[in-house]
Amino acid sequence: MLKTNTNLIIRTLLVTACIIVSSMLSANAQQPSPYPKVTGYVAVLNPIGSWSKHGFTDNFSTVYTIGFPFGINILKSEHFGVSFELVPFIHTSHGISKVNSVLFHPGAMFRFSHGFTFIARAAFETSGRFGFTPVVNQVLLKGKNMNLYAALPVPFRFGNGQPASLGGGLQVGIGF
Numbered sequence: 001m002l003k004t005n006t007n008l009i010i011r012t013l014l015v016t017a018c019i020i021v022s023s024m025l026s027a028n029a030q031q032p033s034p035y036p037k038v039t040g041y042v043a044v045l046n047p048i049g050s051w052s053k054h055g056f057t058d059n060f061s062t063v064y065t066i067g068f069p070f071g072i073n074i075l076k077s078e079h080f081g082v083s084f085e086l087v088p089f090i091h092t093s094h095g096i097s098k099v100n101s102v103l104f105h106p107g108a109m110f111r112f113s114h115g116f117t118f119i120a121r122a123a124f125e126t127s128g129r130f131g132f133t134p135v136v137n138q139v140l141l142k143g144k145n146m147n148l149y150a151a152l153p154v155p156f157r158f159g160n161g162q163p164a165s166l167g168g169g170l171q172v173g174i175g176f
Helices: 002-029
Strands: 037-052 055-058 063-067 070-075 080-093 096-104 107-111 116-125 130-142 147-153 156-158 165-175
Touching: 037 147, 070 107, 080 116, 116 156
Parallel strands: none
Antiparallel strands: 037 055, 037 063, 037 070, 037 165, 063 080, 070 080, 080 096, 080 107, 096 116, 107 116, 116 130, 130 147, 130 156, 147 165, 156 165
């Protein structure tokens, strides 16, 4: 009887060891998660205009402003990430061009199917303005190492002795 119990114990231990080793091997055979993942991008931002209590001001009549966003995205999963963006703006008026402000634009990214992304950004401008910018982003062409995308930012700005404003723009860029 002792021999039967010992054999049963040995068989149970062997089966348990085989199950543990098998589960460890199958866990190691799975592909590692691609997240977190770091991506970057560069773009051109063309503000269309803005509305304030003084009415609509377009970007094409007396002055022209263009921005050059660049940034880093840290993707936590397929559906969520954070983005850190800097945007120097060049302002042209009366034949004089200059960098008139730089925008620090961190935000949370909510990624959806079919290449759509919603980004909720905080906005801090060196000109003294601040606010937030909801952005809708769409991948237009998806390549192996880079994507072409378009985005529609809607900036809400406050501060610096100016009335609150709501703007709109078009951004086109390359993500890599």
